[in-house]
Amino acid sequence: xxxxxxxxxxxPIILGAFLVASTAATAATDAPIPTGGTTFxxxxxxxxxxxxxxxxxxxxxxxxxxxxxxxTWDDYMQLSxxxxxxxxxxxxxxxxxxxxxxGLYFKTPITIYExxxxxxxEIDYTPDLFKYGKSGIKGKDLPKDLGFAGFRFRFHTDWNRxxxxxxxxxxxRAVGGEMxxxxxxxxxxxxxxxxxxxxxxxxxxFWLEKPRPGSDTATVYALLDSPSVTGAYRFDIRPGQTLGxxxxxxxxxxxxxxxxxxxxxxxMFLTGENDRRMGYDWRQEIHDSDGLAIHTGxxxxxxxxxxxxxxxxxxxxxxxxxxxxxxxQRDQNFDHYQDDGVFYDKRPSxxxxxxxxxxxxxxxxxxxxxxxxxxxxxxxFWNPAAPVEAGQELLFSYNLHWGTQPPMxxxxxxxxxxxxxxxxxxxxxxxxxxxxxxxxxTGGDLAMIAKDKKITPVLETSxxxxxxxxxxxxxxxxxxxxxxxxxxxxxxxxxxxLRLHLEADGRRISETWVYQMTPPPxxxxxxxxx
Numbered sequence: 001x002x003x004x005x006x007x008x009x010x011x012p013i014i015l016g017a018f019l020v021a022s023t024a025a026t027a028a029t030d031a032p033i034p035t036g037g038t039t040f041x042x043x044x045x046x047x048x049x050x051x052x053x054x055x056x057x058x059x060x061x062x063x064x065x066x067x068x069x070x071x072t073w074d075d076y077m078q079l080s081x082x083x084x085x086x087x088x089x090x091x092x093x094x095x096x097x098x099x100x101x102x103g104l105y106f107k108t109p110i111t112i113y114e115x116x117x118x119x120x121x122e123i124d125y126t127p128d129l130f131k132y133g134k135s136g137i138k139g140k141d142l143p144k145d146l147g148f149a150g151f152r153f154r155f156h157t158d159w160n161r162x163x164x165x166x167x168x169x170x171x172x173r174a175v176g177g178e179m180x181x182x183x184x185x186x187x188x189x190x191x192x193x194x195x196x197x198x199x200x201x202x203x204x205x206f207w208l209e210k211p212r213p214g215s216d217t218a219t220v221y222a223l224l225d226s227p228s229v230t231g232a233y234r235f236d237i238r239p240g241q242t243l244g245x246x247x248x249x250x251x252x253x254x255x256x257x258x259x260x261x262x263x264x265x266x267x268m269f270l271t272g273e274n275d276r277r278m279g280y281d282w283r284q285e286i287h288d289s290d291g292l293a294i295h296t297g298x299x300x301x302x303x304x305x306x307x308x309x310x311x312x313x314x315x316x317x318x319x320x321x322x323x324x325x326x327x328x329q330r331d332q333n334f335d336h337y338q339d340d341g342v343f344y345d346k347r348p349s350x351x352x353x354x355x356x357x358x359x360x361x362x363x364x365x366x367x368x369x370x371x372x373x374x375x376x377x378x379x380x381f382w383n384p385a386a387p388v389e390a391g392q393e394l395l396f397s398y399n400l401h402w403g404t405q406p407p408m409x410x411x412x413x414x415x416x417x418x419x420x421x422x423x424x425x426x427x428x429x430x431x432x433x434x435x436x437x438x439x440x441x442t443g444g445d446l447a448m449i450a451k452d453k454k455i456t457p458v459l460e461t462s463x464x465x466x467x468x469x470x471x472x473x474x475x476x477x478x479x480x481x482x483x484x485x486x487x488x489x490x491x492x493x494x495x496x497x498l499r500l501h502l503e504a505d506g507r508r509i510s511e512t513w514v515y516q517m518t519p520p521p522x523x524x525x526x527x528x529x530x
Contacts, residue, residue: 033111033205039118040207042234045221046250049232050393053252057227060204061108065142068103071135076104078133083159085129087114092213094156099123100149100167101130103137108202109147115221116210123148151206153218155239163239169200170224171266175348176403177241182267182288182347183327185400187224187233188251189261189381193314193366201226203233229253229260242403246355251394260388261364261381262396263352265327269306270373273336274418278308278371285336286373288347289327291415292380293406294363297321301409301511305418306378309367309518313495316362316383325363326351327380328406330416349406352382355397360385413444413502413510416477422528423468423485433525434467434485435517441502441510442479449480455502455509457482462497464489471502488519 033048062069071079079101083089087097102109114121125146127139150167154160162181164174170187190199207221217238224231229251236246247263267289271278287306294302297320306327307313328349337344361384368377388394401407408414423434449455455471469484482500496517502510519525 033113033120033122040113040115040120040221041118042221042232042248045207045223045232045234049223049230049250050252052223052225053230053254053390057225057254063109064102064107064146067137068142069107071103071137073104075135075137076101078131078135079103079137080131080133082129082131086154087123087208088210093211094214094216095163095211095218096154096159097151097208098154099129099151100165102146102149106149106168108204110149110203111205112148112151113205113207114210115207120207151208153237157239163243164237164245166203166206166220166222170203170222174237174243174245174400174402176243176405178346178348178404180343180346180348182329183350183378184266184376185350186261186264186266187222187249188226188229188231189259189264189379190226190228190257191259192261192264192364192379192381193312193368194259199226199228201229201231228255228257240403242401242405245400245402247396247398247400249396251392251396253388253390253392253394255390257388259364259383260394261379261383262358263354263398263400264379264381265350265352266376267306267327267378267380268373268376269308269367269378270370271308272306273331274305274420275307277310283338285331285344286339287329287344288376289329289349289378290331291328292325292363292365293328293351294319294325295323295407295409297323299323301412301414302514303415303511304365304514305415307367307516308377309369311369313367313516313518315365315367315516317365318362320360321357322354322361322363322382324351324353324407325380325382326401326406327378329404330406330414332404346404348402348404351401351406353399353401354382355399358382358384358396408443409511411444412508413441413446413479415511415513416440416442416479418513418515423487424527425468429529430527432487433519433527434487435519436483436485437498437515438481438483439500439513440474440477440479440481442474442477445509446479449504449509453504455480455504457484458499458501458503459484460499461486463494464496486517491522493519493521 081098112123152165153163155163161179166172171184173181173184188201201224203222204225205223209219211218220235222233232250234248238244269287272285292304329347332345334345364383366379370377417440419438421436423436424430465487467485471482474481498515500513
């Protein structure tokens, strides 16, 4: 299972209702690539991507021997890279690079090069690079131009565990100081959550730049291709307690794209403290991320708890020049998960920090109904407001921060918990349905608030009414809890949008909590009266 092989393999199985990434629309280019000592640089790569966008898309999916296409999961797990052949092994590099074998879900060969001082050398497939175990695969019978599925880096602090891995379409993952994989990032998202199959662009070529002796930064270049767009990418990767990754992307659309997703993040939310719809498991919480955080262009901090909704749900948060957004795992309490196998409490958050002005657009969130924790069902990305047309050059630069200590809103308190349940007053007969919310805030200046200081909740709802509102100290978290009930306006399941922040003396003292409540159908609005 994906969640049980955190460092041996990454299988980004995507979005349940959508296509598996590695079997979606993919392509490679047969155009000449600098090799044999020919000089390579990022300018050349952008030129290559631009030229490729003017040519018809070519799909190379499935161009590998059938013996690899028909592997079982167990057989594929036997195909492991021999670490004795890692790139830069035995040299004064703080990084080693290892390769992933083709097969199973990964059926489109990609090409990987080593880059040193601007000179390119293609890495050839040889059976000596891999161990085949009990798979039944004989490496010597495979073609020499087979290619690879992806690669991973390991760092000198721990040669046995992954630092970052690129595998499947344009997916990649990295770890912070906890050395724990979690959610994934992508190079690009195309037409996510539209009434047709999503398109998954593919990184068709990688250039792994040999790190200079003692350097703590590794650089990777990638060429992206799909039916709708090509792209040139540069990744500068610096390990640490919070791993930093600088991304530069130049995109060249082949045609009009209805929904372009820049800096997309993909995660999993099955069940949690605010959403027990899929709470069939003995573990109380199962998720890689518990919320979407946004730092808007005008300085507002927003926290949106994630859900596993009963149907696909799409939200767009309009903005101009966002300062950042990300999918966070704020809850790092092992007791809330009780999972000593995949350790959801150690999953990293990822923060996207735009470099430069991104203009008008929206942070978009897609939540897909699902019943299994091995499938990713959460996507977040930036969608530019300007139309995306063929012939354009779209440039984006941003920093990705991977780790368990994501940015917090400074002197503003932040949300640590969102609990939901049936509303009403305990001991009194309920005569109508309502939903109870308990939102806990901590941090910022809350610890300085005097006991007699009045904290005012500023609450808004798009429909229905709010009642039984209260705010009181929560000494266990050195913060405050706001509680309230929401009464739906009618029998429909139309979503209700909620907003909340705290004020003292008319001054904001917390980030903005936002939520989308979907009322249950009437037959499920049980009042539980004795």
